[in-house]
Amino acid sequence: MQSSRFLSLPVRWLASLMLVSASLAAFPASANSYPLPPEGSRLIGQNFFHVVEDNGGSLEAIAKKYNVGFLALLQANPGVDPYVPRAGSVLTIPRQMLLPDAPRQGLVMNLAELRVYYYPAGKNSVTVYPIGIGQLGGDTVTPTMVTSVSDKRANPTWTPTANIRARYLANGIKLPAVVPAGPENPMGHHAIRLAAYGGVYLLHGTNADFGIGMRVSSGCIRLRDDDIKALYKEMPVGTPVRIINTAIKTSVEPDGRRLVEVHQPLSKHIDDDPKVLPIVLTEQMKQFQSAPETDASVMEQAMQHRSGMPIEVNAYGIASTEI
Structure with missing residues (x-):
């Protein structure tokens, strides 16, 4: 039997809709910078609601409007038609999140949630961007790493590797040795090179409207064109970069709220279903779950639901999953 916290969520949606919808018209799609939370807190942002209009476009178009990833929007709204909502x-727009359990400096990328967090030096803020990452299989997987920015280039050329050219050729597409800058270049207008692995991994833009917040690339990290332009302008060479792969995040907030945010784990095999893949808990997370202050059954439901949004799991019980 489901907890009342999960059953009551649609009621909260409807009760909040009149208040929230009035603010949506003034909500800018690029508003993805947040003040850092106070010491001991990891919670940032606020979820929004979107009422689908007649001919309201695809889920990808809505994701782009609010600058969230496609899969993040899909996970927050299970059962929605991704082509014609x-x-x-x-729709819930998932713009609230827990900061990753990593140093708040430079660039922190969590592959499982398909987001990158940028902590600009000398500022008490964090900017969050949805990303596309490497496809499943072989040399296209984006690896975890601790590295730094080694180079930045505007209007980059693209030199596809032999493996990439072979994959394209198998689909009947013969790539040139070098793709010049321009509208046909899948790297978009800006590229940021990472030092690790000989510099083969980059953050770059795209000439496609689809794929942000998905596993679509040949291993590089893909951002929407406006996002990579802003990151390129602000982030200097030498910025530390940390890429992690964590499907679950937890936090005990200063006010006592115990929060958990669960994403679908990344598939390792073609037959994997990320909706049901087991989620491995660290020893710290096991202690969080078993603590008397945590309702372990609600946390278990959150791990099954995998909404990608912070869920309150306090044992005393509050009839809501929305923070």
């Missing part, structure tokens, strides 16, 4: 339906 039903007019009148209310």
Whole structure:
């Protein structure tokens, strides 16, 4: 039997809709910078709601409007039609999150949540961007690493590797040795090179409208064009970069709230279903779950639901999953 916390969520949606919808018209798609939370807190941002209009476009178009990833929007709204969302339906826009359990400096990328967090030096803020990462299989997987930015280039050329050219050729596409800058270049207008692995991994833009917040690349990290432009302008060479792969994040907030945010784990094999892949808990997370202050059953439901949004799991019980 489901907890009342999960059953009550749609009621909270409807009760909040009148208040939230009035603010949506003024909500800019690029508003992805947040003040850092106070000491001991990891919670940033606020979720929003979107009412699908007639001919309201695809889920990808809505994701782009609010600058969130496609899969993040899909996980937050299970059952929604990704191609033609039903007019009148209310979508949750997942713009609230827990900061990753990593140093708040430079660039922190969590592959499992398909987001990158940028902590600009000397500022008490963090900017969050949705990303596309490497596809499943072989040399296309984006690896975890601790590295730094080694180079930045505007209007980059693309030199596809032999493996990439072979994959394209198998689909009937013969790539040139070098793709010049321009509208046909899949790297977009800006590229940021990482030092690790001989510099083969980059953050770059795209000439496609689809794929941000998905596993679509040949191993590099893909951002929407406006996002990589902003990151390119602000982030200097030498910036530390940490790439992690964590499907679950927990936090005990200063006010006593115990929060858990669960994403679908990345598949390791073609037959894997990320909706049901086991989520491995660290020893610290096991202690969080078994603590008397945590409702372990609600946390278990959150691990099954995998909404990608912070869920309150306090043992005393509050009838809501929305923070």
